[in-house]
Amino acid sequence: MSxxxxxxxxxxxxxxxxxxxxxxxxRLGLSPSAMSRALQRLRDCTGDPLLVRSGRSLVPTPRAVALREQVGALVQQALQALSPATMxxxxxxxxxxxxxxxxxxxENFGPSLLTRLDSEAPGIHLNFLPKIRRDGSHLRDGSADLETGVVGKGTAQELHARALFRDHFVxxxxxxxxxxxxxxxxxxxxGCGHVADTRHGPGHDPVDVALAALGTRRHIVTSVAGFATALALARHTxxxxTVPERHTRYLRTGMATFPLPLALTGITLSMLWHPRLDADPVHKWLRAVVHEVCTQ
Incomplete structure (x- = not known):
């Protein structure tokens, strides 16, 4: 059966x-003869005349009457399925x-994000998790929906990104x-004792690169994998x-912040997501909220 x-x-x-x-x-922009041929094809498919002449007009058969509501619903569902998703x-x-x-x-943006979600979309839950892998695989396999970070050479090419804010080191x-x-x-x-960031690899930290260009180096006492940990050690030792200023605003409370005696290139923090979520209206709304909170 075809x-x-x-x-x-x-x-x-x-x-x-x-x-x-x-x-x-x-209504369909067809000629009457083309429509007549389409009606014949429908009669062949259904095995029913569907519309029969009664005087100068056509009247539906009982099968056509039974199909009217069902077909209308199917067409509406098809049109909805083939239309862009709505919010x-x-x-x-x-x-x-x-x-x-x-x-x-x-610490900097979580409270504002949760407040927005609670007031506008109380049924949406946002979980904050640390980045374990940096190759985009968590976004690719669906174990994460969004990520914040610096877009670099190691960032997966298929990911979408939007800049959130520019930051500088202090x-x-x-x-x-x-x-x-x-x-x-x-x-x-x-000459002071320093706590360094291990994420760039030995000798590739922006501070060490800038110092090497000036013909000097710092005294690294220990290394950690994150700015929060670095600040926690500096607070009690x-x-x-050396950390991004805006990214660590609240983490530096009660500590002394000073301008660096060397020039360091700033960083741009972005949010990243997989293309499969790009058109999702709720995910799109969440991205807009994250952007608004971070740029206020």
Whole structure:
């Protein structure tokens, strides 16, 4: 048995609605003869005349009457399925999204994000998790929905990205640190004990690259994999941490922040997502909320 032409559903819906070959032809932009041929194909498919002449008009058969509501619903469902997704009522949406980010991002922007979700979409839950893999595979396999970070050479090419804000590096020490007494020169800064970030690999940290260009190096006492941990160590020791200013705003509370005695290139923090979620209206709304919170 051959598969019927599903385009005939639209034709049947219009024919049953108009009750006229000429009227249906006008609505569909067809000639009366083309519509007559389509009606014959429908009769062949259904094994029923569907519309029969009664005087000068056509009347539906019992089968056509029975099909009218069913066909109309099928056509509407098909049109809806083939149309762009529309934004649902956020008050009725129940979904959970996972955002991969640093502790500093959670502390700086998490409260505002959760407040927005609670007021506009209380059924949407946002989980903050640390980044374990940096190759985009968590976005690709669906274990995460969004990620924040710096777009670089290692970022998967298929991912979509949108910049959130620009940040610059500052030095941070505990209150009363000897470095804070007097001018903070390059020599004094480099001579202090430092806590370094291991994520760039040995010698590739922006601080070390900039110092090497100036013919000097800093005294690294220990290394950690994150700015929050670096600040926690600097807060309770004599170590110096070099961190992004805006990204660590609240993490630096109660500590001394000072301009660096060397020029470092700033960073742009972006959010990343997989293309399969690009047109999802709720995910699109969440991305807009993250962008608004981070740029305020």
């Amino acid at each position: 598969t019927p032409d599903l385009n005939l559903l639209m034709t049947l819906d219009v024919l049953l609605s108009e009750g006229s070959v000429a009227g249906a032809a006008r 649902p009522d956020l008050g009725t949406v129940s979904r959970t999204f996972t955002l991969l980010c640093s502790d500093g991002f959670v 030095g941070v020490a505990r209150e009363g640190h000897p470095l804070l007494s007097g001018d903070i020169t390059l020599e004094r800064y480099a 004599g170590l110096i941490a």
